[in-house]
Amino acid sequence: MKENSPKGVKEIARRANVAIATVDRVIHNRTGVSAKTREKVKKVIAELDYQPNLLASRLASGKIITLAVLIPSVTDETDFWDAPLRGIQRAEQEISQYGVKVESYFFSLKDPKSFTAQTTKILKAGVDGIVLSPSFISEAEIFVAKCKEREIPFVFIDSNLPDQPSLSYIGPPLFQSGYLAGRLCTYSLNEGSKVVLLNITKALDSYTYKQIEKGFRAYFSDQKHSLTILRVDIHQTDFKSVANQLQTLFAKNPTTAAVFVTNSRTSLVARYLDGAPFPKKPILVGYDLVKDNRSFLAKGTIDFLICHQPEDQGYRSVMALYQSLVFSTKINKEYYMPIDIVTKENQAYYRN
Amino acid sequence: MKENSPKGVKEIARRANVAIATVDRVIHNRTGVSAKTREKVKKVIAELDYQPNLLASRLASGKIITLAVLIPSVTDETDFWDAPLRGIQRAEQEISQYGVKVESYFFSLKDPKSFTAQTTKILKAGVDGIVLSPSFISEAEIFVAKCKEREIPFVFIDSNLPDQPSLSYIGPPLFQSGYLAGRLCTYSLNEGSKVVLLNITKALDSYTYKQIEKGFRAYFSDQKHSLTILRVDIHQTDFKSVANQLQTLFAKNPTTAAVFVTNSRTSLVARYLDGAPFPKKPILVGYDLVKDNRSFLAKGTIDFLICHQPEDQGYRSVMALYQSLVFSTKINKEYYMPIDIVTKENQAYYRN
DNA sequence: TATGGTTCCGGGTACGTACCCGTAAATTTA
DNA sequence: TAAATTTACGGGTACGTACCCGGAACCATA
Numbered sequence: 001m002k003e004n005s006p007k008g009v010k011e012i013a014r015r016a017n018v019a020i021a022t023v024d025r026v027i028h029n030r031t032g033v034s035a036k037t038r039e040k041v042k043k044v045i046a047e048l049d050y051q052p053n054l055l056a057s058r059l060a061s062g063k064i065i066t067l068a069v070l071i072p073s074v075t076d077e078t079d080f081w082d083a084p085l086r087g088i089q090r091a092e093q094e095i096s097q098y099g100v101k102v103e104s105y106f107f108s109l110k111d112p113k114s115f116t117a118q119t120t121k122i123l124k125a126g127v128d129g130i131v132l133s134p135s136f137i138s139e140a141e142i143f144v145a146k147c148k149e150r151e152i153p154f155v156f157i158d159s160n161l162p163d164q165p166s167l168s169y170i171g172p173p174l175f176q177s178g179y180l181a182g183r184l185c186t187y188s189l190n191e192g193s194k195v196v197l198l199n200i201t202k203a204l205d206s207y208t209y210k211q212i213e214k215g216f217r218a219y220f221s222d223q224k225h226s227l228t229i230l231r232v233d234i235h236q237t238d239f240k241s242v243a244n245q246l247q248t249l250f251a252k253n254p255t256t257a258a259v260f261v262t263n264s265r266t267s268l269v270a271r272y273l274d275g276a277p278f279p280k281k282p283i284l285v286g287y288d289l290v291k292d293n294r295s296f297l298a299k300g301t302i303d304f305l306i307c308h309q310p311e312d313q314g315y316r317s318v319m320a321l322y323q324s325l326v327f328s329t330k331i332n333k334e335y336y337m338p339i340d341i342v343t344k345e346n347q348a349y350y351r352n
Numbered sequence: 353m354k355e356n357s358p359k360g361v362k363e364i365a366r367r368a369n370v371a372i373a374t375v376d377r378v379i380h381n382r383t384g385v386s387a388k389t390r391e392k393v394k395k396v397i398a399e400l401d402y403q404p405n406l407l408a409s410r411l412a413s414g415k416i417i418t419l420a421v422l423i424p425s426v427t428d429e430t431d432f433w434d435a436p437l438r439g440i441q442r443a444e445q446e447i448s449q450y451g452v453k454v455e456s457y458f459f460s461l462k463d464p465k466s467f468t469a470q471t472t473k474i475l476k477a478g479v480d481g482i483v484l485s486p487s488f489i490s491e492a493e494i495f496v497a498k499c500k501e502r503e504i505p506f507v508f509i510d511s512n513l514p515d516q517p518s519l520s521y522i523g524p525p526l527f528q529s530g531y532l533a534g535r536l537c538t539y540s541l542n543e544g545s546k547v548v549l550l551n552i553t554k555a556l557d558s559y560t561y562k563q564i565e566k567g568f569r570a571y572f573s574d575q576k577h578s579l580t581i582l583r584v585d586i587h588q589t590d591f592k593s594v595a596n597q598l599q600t601l602f603a604k605n606p607t608t609a610a611v612f613v614t615n616s617r618t619s620l621v622a623r624y625l626d627g628a629p630f631p632k633k634p635i636l637v638g639y640d641l642v643k644d645n646r647s648f649l650a651k652g653t654i655d656f657l658i659c660h661q662p663e664d665q666g667y668r669s670v671m672a673l674y675q676s677l678v679f680s681t682k683i684n685k686e687y688y689m690p691i692d693i694v695t696k697e698n699q700a701y702y703r704n
Numbered sequence: 705t706a707t708g709g710t711t712c713c714g715g716g717t718a719c720g721t722a723c724c725c726g727t728a729a730a731t732t733t734a
Numbered sequence: 735t736a737a738a739t740t741t742a743c744g745g746g747t748a749c750g751t752a753c754c755c756g757g758a759a760c761c762a763t764a
Contacts, residue, residue, distance in 0.1 A: 007719090007720070008720055008721075009720070009721065009722095010720075010721095018743075018744085019743060019744040019745075020720095020721085020722095020744085020745095021722090021723075021724095021743070021744060021745080021746095022742085022743060022744075024721075024722065024723075025742095025743090027721095028722090031741090031742095032741070032742060032743075033741095033742070033743080034741080034742060034743090037742080037743080052720085052721075053411075053719090053720050053721070054449045054450070054721095055407050055410050055411040055449075055450060055451070055719085055720080055721090056411050056719070056720035056721045056722090056749090057720075057721055057722075058407050058721090058749095059405070059407040059408050059411055059719095059720080059721075059722095059749050059750070059751095060720075060721040060722045060723085060748075060749055061721080061722055061723090061749085062722085062748090062749060063722095097406045097407075097679070098406070098407065099407070173701050176697070176698065176700065176701060179697055180695070180697040180698050183695065183696075183697045187539050219697075327449070336701050337701070338692070338698065338701045338702050338703050339697075339698040339701050339702075340690070340692060340693075340698075341692075341693040341695070341698070343532070343535065343693075344535075345528070345531055345532040345535045345571075345691075346528065346532050346690065346691040346692075346693070348528065349525050349528060349688050349689070349690045349691050350690050351690050359749090359750070360750055360751075361750070361751065361752095362750075362751095370713075370714085371713060371714040371715075372714085372715095372750095372751080372752095373713070373714060373715080373716095373752090373753075373754095374712085374713060374714075376751075376752065376753075377712095377713085379751095380752090383711090383712095384711070384712055384713075385711095385712070385713080386711080386712060386713090389712080389713085404750085404751075405749090405750050405751070406751095407749085407750080407751090408719090408749070408750035408751045408752090409750075409751055409752075410719095410751090411718095411719050411720070411721095411749090411750080411751075411752095412718075412719055412750075412751040412752045412753085413719085413751075413752055413753090414718085414719060414752085415752095
């Protein structure tokens with residue numbers, strides 16, 4: 001019952017009549033092999049459909065692969081990035097068994113300089129691969145240019161810079177996500193009323209918001225709805241400012257039937273709606289099952305949250321790099337997360 | 353910069369003044385070590401917070417872990433199980449690198465005997481762990497009893513036998529899933545109309561359908577809806593029979609406003625609805641983004657599909673066994689999949 | 705005390721690959 | 735054509751763990 005035939009490089013060496021070291025050179029395209037020998041060995045490798053034993057390989061090399069993760073820090077304003085971080089840590093734990101280390105770097109969403117500072121650290125640390133959220137476009141572009149120069153692969157998480165040579169983008173399909181938001185806004189909607197598209201943000205990450213807005217508008221033009229879309233930008237993220245602006249908004253537009261918040265700050269609107277008297281509460285649609293949104297969803301103030309499995313985004317980003325570096329697996333340039341609809345009824349089982 | 357301190361068992365052996373083999377005996381609780389020595393070694397292991405190098409361990413042992421998967425085969429009637437199978441194969445591919453083999457066994461949902469026949473094969477093959485869908489309750493109970501006897505761990509996928517000593521159940525939270533179905537049926541619903549709960553199945557897997565039905569009814573009693581829930585069972589799964597029964601059903605109940613199909617055969621109803629004249633098409637809610645359902649969802653005949661990430665179920669089932677066997681990771685007795693709402697707008701990005 | 709049987713323990717090799725080092729052969733240079 | 739390089743290749747050890755095998759120490763019995 002025992003398979004006594006030697007395996008791997010040893011068998012290749014035997015069949016090709018060369019030393020193991022030579023086989024090794026061929027496998028790793030190293031120099032020091034004549035063209036003739038190289039061909040001979042390659043042929044045997046192909047014949048045997050040789051698959052290197054990764055256990056042995058990693059063990060022998062002793063090398064530790066280091067990955068860097070660069071994402072926004074969790075703040076009291078939003079804990080959105082807590083979820084990707086959890087996924088990243090889960091991935092880390094899984095692959096740490098196999099000689100891979102993951103180092104996390106955090107920057108402040110309020111401060112592009114903190115982003116750049118961290119990129120410097122990462123480059124100095126000399127890592128083998130990078131996961132990053134390119135929240136600040138021009139800063140990120142500078143960084144990835146340097147990565148490319150150094151041949152360090154990187155993947156974008158949650159938001160994308162489509163024209164950059166990233167290994168992959170792992171995040172939501174923004175246009176379609178906005179499109180679905182349109183649909184969700186129109187459940188039990190009477191014709192002729194107004195719909196508000198609400199950006200609450202300091203730094204308008206143009207690409208992300210633009211794509212969402214395009215999708216949102218596309219839904220209504222596809223449906224030939226006759227209602228008005230009112231786009232409102234609020235550049236303050238504290239509750240008071242938001243409440244003030246909403247006050248004015250609703251005073252001017254009493255027939256507002258739905259509000260779509262383009263990011264996770266949906267709870268700010270919910271909080272306002274809960275405190276204001278409405279004959280018929282507008283439908284509220286937003287993003288992300290963050291802590292502050294949870295209770296409003298449970299209460300019914302928020303009707304729908306669109307989510308893109310942030311934890312899984314973190315997990316997959318790290319794993320994509322790992323797969324690429326260790327197994328040389330081909331990675332899709334775009335990996336779109338599903339567009340999940342989270343409601344009061346299914347939120348308990350949503351894996352954030 | 354080089355860490356020259358010996359690692360692992362060697363270092364333990366040095367510190368405890370014993371041979372490597374003795375350390376090995378202690379680690380694997382083998383016999384042949386005096387109580388005194390054992391204690392001494394254990395102390396050193398604790399001090400060093402020793403983590404075995406899995407690469408080296410798996411390499412040296414050379415053992416191949418074999419897992420068996422027992423699921424229904426894909427038929428032309430439903431390709432639901434294609435998705436879990438894909439997930440299983442993805443997992444297999446990932447861990448085959450590390451000396452794990454996965455063997456798939458298929459049975460026919462129409463024939464309990466085929467299930468039993470495959471279980472016999474599996475036991476004969478002598479595997480280290482099993483993933484199974486316990487579609488036939490009593491047959492499955494007999495099988496898992498044997499597994500328990502032989503101390504072979506097993507996990508249930510997609511449907512559960514709660515009282516059995518499984519390592520884990522990986523599948524949907526059925527009650528809550530039915531509950532959400534209730535909610536989905538009531539979008540744009542006028543009071544006073546009827547809702548149909550429709551089971552189209554030959555073998556009524558009592559536990560699964562009962563749980564879904566309970567959840568479905570619970571929603572309506574929670575909402576204090578005044579409408580009637582009409583439960584209908586159709587025991588034939590071919591289109592003609594189903595169409596006939598639906599004909600009678602709708603003739604008798606013209607005010608039917610929504611139909612909830614409790615499994616993936618939703619497309620049969622959609623096909624009927626498409627061909628029948630309706631003043632107002634009832635809302636159609638069902639399960640699973642299988643091939644036959646896709647086009648009806650895109651057309652709008654099916655309004656909502658509830659899905660539980662079947663591919664991921666397959667992936668996670670295999671990985672749970674792997675984690676448990678290789679890393680001795682603790683596995684949750686229940687791992688509930690999220691309850692996803694799939695619509696025309698987000699189906700393109702749904703990872704089935 | 706000799707004999708036989710346990711119990712306990714250490715030496716040593718193997719797993720499949722990476723890579724250092726030394727040397728023979730081929731090539732260039734003088 | 736001999737010497738100096740360069741190129742090509744093989745021997746051999748190491749990675750950290752598993753496990754075989756053989757020997758010493760201990761114990762019991764006659």
